[in-house]
Amino acid sequence: MDSISTALLLLILALLCLLLNTSSSKSRLPPGPRPLPFLGNLLQLRSSKDLLTSLTKLSKEFGPVYTVYLGPRRVVVLSGYQAVKEALVDQGEEFSGRGDYPVFFNFTKGDGIAFSNGDRWKALRKFSLQILRNFGMGKRTMEDRILEEGRFLLAELRNTEGKPFDPTILLSRSVSNIICSVLFGSRFDYEDERLLNIVQLINDNFQIMSSFWGEMYNIFPNLLDWVPGPHRRLFQNFDRMKNLIALSVRDHQASHDPKSPRDFIDCFLTKIAEEKQDPLSHFHMDTLLMTTHNLLFGGTETVGTTLRHTFLLLMKYPKVQARVQEEIDNVVGRARLPVLEDRTAMPYTDAVIHEAQRFADIIPMNLPHRLIRDTVFRGFLLPKGTDVITLLNTVHNDPSQFLTPREFNPEHFLDANQSFKKSPAFMPFSAGRRLCLGESLARMELFLYLTAILQSFSLQPLGAPEDIDLTPISTGLGNVPRPFQLYLRAR
Structure with missing residues (x-):
């Protein structure tokens, strides 16, 4: 040189x-x-x-804010709980921006509800939340959809006839059908090619984003755009998913009646038509495609992954599984499926579900936040535009909030009288202004699915319970459980 x-x-x-x-x-x-x-x-x-382990270690060296x-x-x-709570809850407005996340941003370009900012995000969140509520989220109509889908799932589970099987695809198809019915207007048959493609693309991308390649792309996106590797498949999958959604949107356009909306896409198309003369409108075709993708991804992967983690936990701790089943038998019996009204009378089951979510810690680093203005925080002056990572794993493992944070212990959510107790450090859906839009839907699904399955079946591991490995196979965007098989014993 x-x-x-x-x-x-x-x-x-x-x-x-x-x-x-x-x-x-x-x-x-x-x-x-x-x-x-x-x-x-x-x-x-x-x-x-x-990356998660490294950031957690650095917090021990440099403190809760570094x-x-x-x-x-x-x-x-x-x-830690206190620092995250002060940011997302106490100063929620200042921390309400969405930070940079290249694996998603290079696809969404800042469109869609999950990765937009400013007025666009506020308009999309308000609109989406209202439409989801109109179609039953948090209401009895949504509960009926979940119960109906639960019956299809139970039928598929009975068809396993006590033979070993991997529950991943079956759970994903069933859970995805719930959000599909809201977005597209109807559920899919479990063998429908569209549903199988949706599940395969989402599962594949979740695993890649949670791998080394996903982490490295988020750190060096411009460099890795030129490097071969599994991360290249991310954007192929994104494009395939976008095309699937676009095909459904075209079908909706051909039969769209603004006076009789059938689903989320119909309502969005009506909003686009209403604001087409407004140059400042946030409602466009790309926004519809990205928002639909965001809701589909979130509504499929997180609940399905949580259920798989919970299956592993219940097989590893059969006494916990037996106690949940005893509570189901005492409160519900066998003559009908469990319903949401049963939850208040089932504190142990509720505690087990919460503890499974805390322990599994599905999205351990949260999605990144961003400061929308210069902000004083714990004696530091953080400039506007600073990206912020909130380590939810350190919240869910904070010894000041949970007695035995490294152990699976449903007592974390039970008081001295064995009644259910809430914890402010329970944040699997994040907290504050960017709280997950589908929290109430996910909570309904987890309770109704798990109780319906345990009412009819006992979950049995192929080996000894003590040999079950609960450590994720990969940790990045999410904690991905290790592949496993189980068999079901009819009760």
């Missing part, structure tokens, strides 16, 4: 160092490990098996 090239390289490195290590004169950033040019804190972050560089991108990390 000649002297001119060397000098240019040194100049570029110096500028990168300056960019990484200086902030605006008015900001006072939290402490953190010293970054390298371009790489940021990659060396510290790769000292553990995954600064880290994911490549060249500066991020503030919050750890």
Whole structure:
């Protein structure tokens, strides 16, 4: 390398160092490990098996609020219940922006309800929440949909005839049908090619985003766009999903009657038509496609993954499973399916479901937040636009909130009288302004599905319960449970 090239390289490195290590004169950033040019804190972050473990370790060294560089991108990390609660709840407006998440943003381009910001996000959230409520979310009509789908699932489970099977695809198809019925107007047969494609694409992307390749793409998206690897499949899957949704939208357009909406897509099409003359409208075709995708992804993957984690827990702890079944028998019996009204009379079952969600910790790093204005937080002055990672795993494992946080213990959600008790540190759906839109739907599904299954079957592992491995196979966007088989013993 000649002297001119060397000098240019040194100049570029110096500028990168300056960019990484200086902030605006008015900001006072939290402490953190010293970054390298371009790489940021990659060396510290790769000292553990995954990003989550590395960020959790750094919080022990630098405290509950610290600064880290994911490549060249500066991020503030919050750890522990108190810090996360102060941000998302006490200062929820300031922390209400959506931070950078390249694996999603490169597909959504900031469209859709999950990854939009500002007025667009507020308009989409208000509209989507109202439409979902109109179609029964949180109401008896939605409960009826779930009970109907539960009967289809139970029939499929009976067809296993006590033979070993992997529940992943079956659970995903059934859970996905609930949100599909709201978005597309009807459920799909379990062998329908569209439903099978939806489930396969979502499951595949969730696993890739939770892998090493997903983590690295979020840190170095521009570099990995040129590197071969499984992450390239993410965007192929995204495009296939977009095409599936677009095909359904075209079918809706051909038979659309604004006076008689059948589902979410119909309502969105009506809103687009109403605001087509408004140049500032947030309702366009791309927004419809991305919002539908966001709701479909969230409504399929999280509940299905939670149920798989819960199956593993109940097989590993058969006494817990037996006690849930005893409560079901005492409160519901065998003559009818459990309904939501039963939940208040089933505190142990409710506690087990909450504890399974806490222990499984499906989205351990939450989706990133962003500060919408300069914000004073715990003595630091964080500039507008700063991305914030809230480590929900440290909330769900906070020893100040849970007596035995590393253990599966339903007593965390029971008081001295064995009545159900809430915990402010229970945040599987996040908290504050960006609370998951489908929280009430997910809670309904988890209770109705699990109680219906345990009313009819006992979950049996293929080996000894003590040999069941509860550690996720990968941790990134989500905690993905290890593949497993089980068999069902009719009760």
